[in-house]
Amino acid sequence: MKRLLNILLSMAVLMPLAGCDSLDDDRVMGTCRIDLSMIGTWSIYGVNSVGDYKYFVKEKRIPSNFAYTATTYTGNGGVLLIGTTGTGTSGIVPAAYEMACPYCRKHSTLITMDASTLEAYCPVCSSRFNVLLGSGQPISGPAYNKRYSLHRYRCTPSANGGYLITN
Secondary structure (H helix, E strand, C coil), X not given: CHHHHHHHHHHHHHHHHHCCCCCECCCCCCCEEEEEEEHHHHHHHCCCCCCCEEEEEHHHCECCCCCCXXXXXXXXXXXXXXXXXXXXXXXXXXXEEECXXXXXXXXXXXXXXXXXXXXXXXXXXXXXXXXXXXXXXXXXXXXXHHCECCCEEEEEECCCEEEEEEC
């Protein structure tokens, strides 16, 4: 019995170490709630094609004409909304990512899009991330070396033709 208990205890201690190859996408995240559920709101502020992207940063009022409310939250630093190809789907699938760099971990250090490659990158540490395929995984830089991925928020389709972006 004592031997079985020791084996189980050893497994419990070693199990977390077995996941060293996984990506860490929870280093930087915040409360997120962006209501683009109405088709009219989605057509203005949503993404309409693969590679189309928008930034939402409540603190900086980006986009400037978006009606931010008391129940709108844009994560830790902001939210990047991008049209992706998704997996196994035809048409575009929106994906939303935390904009605070997971390597720098500062509220003010935000990723931005490279329009020529459609990759997100950090202007401070030069980490680059794959956002077009809906993964947010690092592809180069210190975030790649540390395996720090962008945190992804949920994009839930609404009955009204738009999406609600949440944690």
